[in-house]
Amino acid sequence: MQDIITLASSPAAWIALISLIAMEVVLGIDNLVFISILSNKLPAQQREKARRIGIGLALVMRLALLGTVAWIVKLTNPVFTLFDHGFSWKDMILIAGGLFLVWKATKEIHHTVDPVDKDSDFLTTSTTATMGAVVGQILLLDLVFSVDSIITAVGMTEHVIIMVIAVIVAVTAMLLAANPLGRFIEKNPTVVMLALGFLMMIGMTLIADGMGFHVPKGYIYAAMAFSALVEGLNMMARRRNKRKSPKSDEHTLH
Structure with a gap:
């Protein structure tokens, strides 16, 4: 308790908290766009529930990862070397997440653009989408973003309580914005294509980071x-x- 009081009276701690919240909110935009596109494939009465479950479980997962922050930091240690670049577990997670995001965005663009498959494959995909599949994909991608953001957060502050507060605030903001964003995307079909383009670009950025080519966010x-x-x-x-x-x-x- 004394440590918390000390942190509350420290200007540096407040600056770190504000910076972390801003970073988490910005990183959450990518995740929120993905959640909105996925949840809109469900029946209308299930969409809000899917968003709440996905974001709620994402919060639990991020807090659990913060509890293992010492282990998370070790993920940056090289596991093997290929083409003069040492690949760590973090790099492999980013590459896998980036490939998944590029594949998913490409598949959705294909279903949206191709006039031949639109009447069959796209409708089949929409009607067969299940709550479990949507929530599972949300958690899968959130794991990738969580590992990246936590490692970045460790470089900004050493106080776990500050990271926890930043995560809670950012995820709460995601929860409040999820439904309005989902409805906006649903009512504006052209925005879907733009959002899918964003996801593809973010996926390529994750792959580049994993390969050792850092692209400034x-x-x-x-x-x-x-x-x-x-x-x-x-x-x-x-x-x-x-x-x-x-x-x-x-x-x-x-």
């Missing part, structure tokens, strides 16, 4: 923000054109 999120801004402007333009269309038709009739 700032570049990735700046590109995502710019693309989202352009899509937002396109959506505004389409809505404005829709409002003008009835007036234009009426004017033509007169």
Whole structure:
């Protein structure tokens, strides 16, 4: 208790906490987009439940990983060397997660774009999606992001209590934003393609990090923000054109 009081009175601890919360929230955006796309494949009455279960179990898993933080840090130790690069367990987890994300995003893009398979394969995939499969995929990807974020967090602070608070705040924010984001993606089909493009880019970034080629996250999120801004402007333009269309038709009739 005395340690907590001491931390609460330390400006450095507050700076570390704010920085960690910001980092966890930003990293959570990737996960949240993935959760929204997956959960939207379920029947409407199951989507909110799937998001809550997936995010809730993700919180439990992250807190459990924080309890083994000393073991998590050791995952950065090289296990074998290939092409003059020492691969650690962390690298292998990032590569596996990146490959899964690229495969999943590519598959969803194919189902969305291909006019031949759209009537059969895509509908079959949507109707056969189960709660367990969706939650399992959410947890699988969250494991990858959790390991990466915890190792990064250890480099920012040595106090586990600060990491725990940051994780709880970030996951709570994800829980609050999950349903609005899911509904937004469902109502705007063009956003789905943009989101899948983001997931593919993030997957390639994970693979690159695992191979030893670090890509600054700032570049990735700046590109995502710019693309989202352009899509937002396109959506505004389409809505404005829709409002003008009835007036234009009426004017033509007169």
